[in-house]
Structure formats: structure tokens, C-alpha cells
Amino acid sequence: MVELEFQQKTKTLIDSLKSICANYGLGNDGNEFKIITQTFLYKFLNDKFAFEAKKLDDTIAKADKWEEALVAMSEDDLDMLQLQMGGDTARLKPQHFISYLFSQQNAPDFAKLFDDTLIDIAISNNDVFAVKTDGGAKVVLFDRISQYIADDSKRDAFCRAIINKLVEFSFERIFTQKFDFYATIFEYLIKDYNSNSGGKYAEYFTPHAVARIMAEILVPQDQRGTVRNVSCYDPSAGSGTLLMNVAHAIGENRCSIYTQDISQKSSNLLRLNLILNNLVHSIPNVIQGNTVLHPYHKDGKELKRFDYIVSNPPFKLDFSDFRDELDSKENKERFFAGIPKAPAKAKDKMAIYSLFLQHIIASLKPNGKAAVVVPTGFITAQSGIDKKIREHLVKNKMLAGVVSMPSNIFATTGTNVSILFIDASNDGDVVLVDASNLGEKVKDGKNQKTVLTADEEQQIIDVFNAKEAVEDFSVAVSYDDIEAKNYSLSAGQYFDVKIEYVDITPEQFAEKMQGFTNNLDSLFSQSRELETEIKKQLAGLKYEA
Template sequence: MNQLASTVKPEQDFKEKTTKLIDSLKAICANFGLGNDGNEFKIITQLFLYKFLNDKFAAEAKKQFPDVTNAKEWEAKIDSLSDAEFEKMTMRMNPNTATLKPIHFISTLYQLQNTENFAQRFDDTLADIAAINQDVFAVKTDGGAKIVLFDRLSEYIADPTKRDEFCKAAINKLIDFSFEHIFEQKFDFYAMIFEYLIKDYNSNSGGKYAEYFTPHAVARIMAEILVPKSVRGEIRNATCYDPSAGSGTLLMNVAHAIGEDRCTIFTQDISQKSSNLLRLNLILNNLVHSIPNVIQGNTLLHPFHRDGNTWKQFDYIVSNPPFKLDFSDIHKSLEAKAYQTRFFAGVPKVPKSKKDSMAIYQLFLQHIIVSLKPTGKAAIVVPTGFITAQSGIDRSIREHLVNNKILAGVVSMPSNIFATTGTNVSILFIDASNKSDVVLIDASNLGEKVKEGKNQKTVLSDDEEQQIINAFNQKTAIEDFSVVVSYEEIAAKNYSLSAGQYFDVKIEYVDITPEEFQQKMQTFTQNLDDLFSQSHELEAEIKKQLAGLRYE
């Protein structure tokens, strides 16, 4: 118990220090007029990333000079290496480590902070780090351009006379903090830090392409069902894909379940901001090897990941596709013949009103189905209306899943599981190897309602999450919660994937005497007579009021 406490406390202390660092960087932005500015998230995330990469390099370098403990001594040791010796040293480092030279160290900038044109030196340092590491750390666009690690951050300060002071303030915050003793922490630890880091920049208030942060409960349920504990450790060289990846919450959970060193991630997302956040998430979670597969671009119009002339297929696909995104400007292109093989159920019409604007998810869903290997598995968040719609593309997709026997099941989630949208959602699970029974779960009655800002959110307990996972993975039928049905039964029910339509209808019988029956009937009759009487009185009053109306 004492050993556990001694482990937990340093971890908790470090989390508190990390959140304090993030808050202090936000305070610097506010003090220089960048609070709530559109570029604030770039400054915060890139300063945080610079610090992380600096300390990661330092930790790896110190391993190679175990006899040197003083910071200045090991930095001097590195500085004295020849180019060949330096290259040999970096090759021995963990491959997740960015290459830095002594002139790039935070400690070097700290010592030079009072020199002339410090802001330019600061920006040049970040630009040099980005250039040296672009082959591994650069995100690509679907047109082939590279989005490098760092911008020239001081240039976001409108007043040039304040740029030196801004960079000095940042360096003085970074120098007093160190990641070096925490790099062995795993996914759960960094998930908390990452969510705190981006919480102000990853909401539905950010404009047209802002993403909705996928709740951890949804991400965990997806990962636990796609990668059950019984198969973990057996999976090798898995490919994991998300065509609308956002900042990567779903992929991080799946990669963690498989093992970060046992899988490679592939993504695409239209948002440059989200792609940059995803890159940071990959760096934090030892998935640097997947960064070259992060693509910023329009998945529907320009799907980047391909095998020759066709779409690349993957072992695992997860997605929380956009429900409400205008695609009128690309609709004609999507309807073009070149795209028809991908959208087998058709391209939806452009919705006439915002109320009907959820059709775009149908395109992502079809893209996912054709991007899945014959042995692959997928989990996709869909609006709950998808599972029962009796016409159109929704129905055609469900028929395809059932008739081709590639459906694993559906979990209908509680309302408001997403605090930022009122849309009821379900999780659709596809398994190309599942040729037998399908699991349908109605979890809509689970969870506790809590307030999150101005919104109401439903939060599942750990036990409720496990209840869903166990019922699905064990294919267990539970009264008024889960059913296990055949493909033939689903077809007979008009391809409905709603668990409630398969629950047994129960009629409870109660023994009563003839006298009790007569008494109940008299009560019902009396109540009905009272209602009729009230209705007649209302009719008379309405007619009286109408008769009193006069035209003037």
C-alpha cells in the first residue's frame, strides 16, 4: 500500500506541475494580447512540444554519458563531439526522439535571452529544429506539401517591439520545468495531459471545421470491443485508420489496446489544426513512426491512402465522422463516375436545411466499409436514426452489412453522451469475419446526467462501461438491455438494428375477483364521464367567446 502511494503521489505531483505550466503559457499569451486569439493554440501547443522534444533529447543523451550528471557538463560533452560522433550518438537514441543540437537547447536560449533580436533567434531555433526533423515529424497535405513542426511564433505578436519580451517570458517558464523523469509513463497518463492542453481549442465553438471531442467512454468502449483483452499481445503489424481523425482520441485508445509498437496509424482530416494536434498526440504516445501517415486534406474528395489504383484497406478503422458539415461545394465532384465504386449506396443529396444536414456521415460510412480488409474490424459513431431508417442510403448500407454478413453489432448510447451536440448516437461495429450472430445493445438508460458548462452531459460509470463491453464481447442476452440475433432475423425485421425491436413483449397478468374487476370498470367509466363533461364545458365556453368577437 505504501509502495502504491509512493508511486501515485509523484505522478499526481507531475500532473499538477504540467497543468500549471500550461496555465502559465496561456497567461503569457493573455498578457501579450493573444488570449482567445485564433493563433493562441498554435503558440501553446508548439511551446509545449518544444519543451517535450528538448527534454526527450536530453534524457536520451544522458543515457549515453552515464558518468556525467551536471547539465552544463553533458551539454558541453555533446558540443565537443565531431559531426560523425554526433550522428552516431543520435542513431543510438530512441527513434521517437527528435534531433537537436546544443544551439537548440532551451538552456542555450535561456542564456542568450538578453541579446539583441532575441525573438528572431528564438524563431530561427524552432525553424532549424523543424527543418532537421521534417522527414519524420512533418505532417503532409493531400497535395504533398509538408506542414512543419513549428511556426515563427513571435510573429503572432502584432507589435514588433514586444516580441523579444514575449519570447523571454516563454523561455523563463520552460526552463523551470522538466519532463525528463516521466517519459516511461504510458498512454493513460499522457491522455489526461493532452486533453488538458487542448481543452480550450477543441470544441464546437471553433468554426466550420471545429471537431467534437469524442468522450473517453465512447473511445474506451470502441477499443475494448475491437481489441478484447483475450487477443492482446497476439496482434502484430496492425494497420489502424481514421478518415476523420480529429486530434486522435479514438486511434490512441485502439493503439494502446493493441500496443503502440505493434501497430501503425494512418489518418486523414480536413482540418490543419486537428492534424497538428494529432501529431502532438502521436509524439506524446510513442507513435512517432506513424506521423508520416498523418494527412491533412479532404478524405471524401481526395482520399490519400491508396494501394495502386484502389483504396488502401486496413485491419482496424475507427471514426466519429462529422454529422453536420456542408458538402454542397463538392457534391458534383462526388457524384462523378470516378467516385461511384466507393459510394456503393449512393451520394446523398445536399440537405435543403441545416436541420437535415447530417447526410455527410453516410459518405464516410461507405468509405470506411470499402477501406476495411476482408479480415478487418471497424467501429463508427452514427446518428441513432441510421439504425432504423426505412429508406434511402441508410437502409441500403444496412442491407449491405447484413446481406454480406459483415456486421458485429450496435450499441445505442444514452442521450447527451456528447455534451456539445443533442444528436442521439449509436456505435456501429463491423467485423468482416463475423458470419454468425449479431449483438444489439440498448444502453440508452445508463449513465448519470451532469452539467458541463452550459450543456448537459451523460456520464457512464466504469461499471456501466464494463457492462456494455462484457455483453457485447460475450454475446450475452440481458433482459431489456441486449439481444443476440441472426442475420436472418434482422432481415425479417426490415433490417432494423435497434435492440428494442427484438426485446420480448411481456404482459403481466394479475388475478382479481369479479367484484374488483367491476369496481375498476366503474372507476374508469366515471373518470371518462368527468373528462367528457369537462370537454362539453370547454366547447360551450369557446363558442361563447367566438360569438362575442366583433369586426371593427
């Protein structure tokens, strides 16, 4: 009950912040998501600091106003207190507290004080909380929020409105909540900002069903608690949905996250996701940059290799501007199956996913596992790069299986998708699942999407992990079987063709055959009569000038 109550209160806070933006002309503005996510994060870090301080110091815990107890501490005592806090708690000074800004809201140039506070917090925590670009620059936690209000005279009022909303709410009672709670909050927080309205580099929010199926197959329930000290990577991380699910399955304190994504917006959202999910230690591994052209994570000159890799790469993205740069000697091994050619027209149809898939294979440890969303056409293509990749996976015995998902599992794209599971140490059977007939069609805004029930999700997971053959649904096949089928990974091509046999007596058989013969005699007779009639009609035709 407490979870649901605070979940609703948190959503109300988010709605209130969006309402403030709308009242000041920023509703659906390109900068609205920066304001919403950054003010939400400021509040979260403020309350997390208070939560940790109260756990460490009884005087603060028992004080009517914890902020005043902290202000009364000497500088040395405050430094010692912060040293005792975990690495996922931001280092704050008394003048950074929301209560302090609330007390100063009638001061002149309040917007400048508000902005300066956020910038000072960002600078003080730069080493831990900054996202890096592939060029080495750091993207700090906060911007100057008031700058997005064009009218200078309205900036103070805008910042006051935000502080008044933040001071009314506290996260402190929910810091003990786990992944599922924060996943719901995060999805609600970014639901308006992670869609295909993003233009050229649009980020698509991976459906929960896809993320859960990936995580449950990569890290089965019977392995929970035994996996530790592993690395998890997503070369097209977006806002981190896939990684958060895998990290939760492994245990947030048992893994390190590594990411790269070309979108600065996505990288900022991913940072927020890591903070919410106790993965602050991985923020230094979040890189904003072009994975295909400039892969950042390396061991020396070689690509860094990972224990787990998940990805929902872009399917259609124009990379013609740098395509020729990829065709180099140093990329021969990484792009072993080739680089797609740039079509003369419709460059949005370039198969960039094949580059990400090859990069993932090259980035996997010898005993590593990966799960990648691919267009379903990939699993049956009879020529080109797609087939070469499948041949590579089969010949090197590093394929776990494929789950073909229902159409419209992504509301924002009509492309049918499958999940390709790679296991670099699998020399046994490969599991192929056809889940295309599962799910229920529902409206999602202007779009239609397919939603799987929890039971259907579990059915896919259980059948795959058990390598179970279920009629017209799943099959377990050998690498030799796949090679014999020209490397097709479509489950349907391996299903048994069933012929129903009916026991009949010789007399019944003779009777059926006589019936067929009589029927044919009748049809032949009608055919001869029709032939005679047609000839008669043709003979009666006359030419009239």
C-alpha cells in the same frame, strides 16, 4: 504519487504558457493554440533528447549540466549518439537546446533567434515529423511564434517570457509513463482549442467513454498481446482520441496509424498526440486533406484496406460545393448506397456521415473490424441511404452490433448517437445494446452532458463482448432476425414483450367478469341519462333576433 505530482506540474506549465499569451493580448486569440502546442512540443522534444542521451552515454548522465557535456562532444561523436537514439527522438544540435536560448535571452533580436531555432529544428526533422497534405506539401513542426505578436517592440520580451517558463520545468522523470498519463495531459493541453467554436470545420473531442468502449470491443482484453503488425485508420481523425485508445489497446509498437482530416489544426494536434504516445513512426501517414473527395491512402489506384478503422465523422457539414464531383464512375463502388442530395435549405443538415461510413466499409480488410459513431436515427431509418447501408452490412454478414448511447454523451451536440461495430468476418449473432438509460447528467460549462461511470462503461463492454442478453438492456440476434425486422438495429425492437399471468379460480374469474359487466351497465345507464339531458337542453334553445 509521482504521477499525480508531475501531472499537476505539467498542467501548471500549460497554464503558465496560456497566462503569457493572455498578458501579451493573445488570450483566446485564434493563434493562441499554435503558440501553446508548439512551445509545449519544443520543450517535450528537448527533454526527450536529454533523456535518451543520458541513457546512451554515462558521461552525459553524470554531468552536472548535460548540455555542456553534449557541447564538448565532437561532431562525429554527436552524430553517432543521435544515430543510436530511437526514431521518436528529434535530432537536435547544441544551439537548439532551451538552455542555450536561455543564456542568449538578453541578446538583441532574441525573438528572431528563438524563431530561427524552431524553424531549424523543423527543417532538420522534416522527414520524420512533418505532416503531409493530400497534395504532397509538408506541414512542418514549428512556425515563427513571435509573428503572432503584432507589436514588434514586444516580441523579444514575449519570447523571453516563454523561455523562462520552459527552463524551469523538466519532463525527464515522466518519459516512462504510459498512455493514460499522456492522454490526460493531452486533453488538458487542447481543452480550449478543440470545441465547436472552430466554425465551419469544428472539431469535437470524442468523450473518453466512447473511445474506451470502442477500443475495448475492437480489441478485447483476451486478445491483448496477440494482435501485431496491424494497420489502424481514421478517415476523420480530429486530434486522434479514438486512434490513441485503439493503439494503446493493441500496443504502440505493434501497429501503424493512418489518418486523414480536412483540418490543418486537427492534423497538427494529432501529430503532437502521436509524439506524446510513442507513435512517431506513424507521423508520415498523417494526411491533411478531404477524405471524401480526395482519399489519400491507396494501394495503387485502389483504396488501401485496413485491419482496424475508427471514426467519429461529422454529422452535419455542407459538402454541396463538391457534391457533384463525388457522383462519378470511379466512386460508384465506394459510395455503393448513394450520395445524399443537397437540400435546397439548411445545408448544414447534409448527411455527410453516410459518405464516411461507406468509405469505411470500402476501406476495411476482409477480416477487418471498425467502430463508427453515427446518429441514432441511422439505425432505424426505413428508407434511403441509411437503410441501404444497413442492408449491405446484413446481407454481407459484416455486422458485429450497435451500442445506443445516452443522450448528451457529447456536451457540444444534442444529437443522440450510437456506436456501430462492423466485423467483416462475423457470421454469428449480432449484439444490440440499449445504454440510453445509463449515466448521470452533469453541467459542462454552458452545456449539459451525460457521464458514464467506469462500472457502466465496463457493463457495456462485458455484455457486448460476451454477446449476452440482459433484460431491457441487450440482445443477441441473427442476421435473419434483423432482416425480418426490416433491418432495424434498435435493441428495443427485439426485446421480449412480457405478459404477466396470475393464477385465479373459476369462481374468481366469474366474479371479475360480473364486476366488469356491472360496471358497463352503470356506464351505459349514465350515458342514456346524459343523452336525454342533452336533447332536453337543445330543445329549450330559442332563437332571439
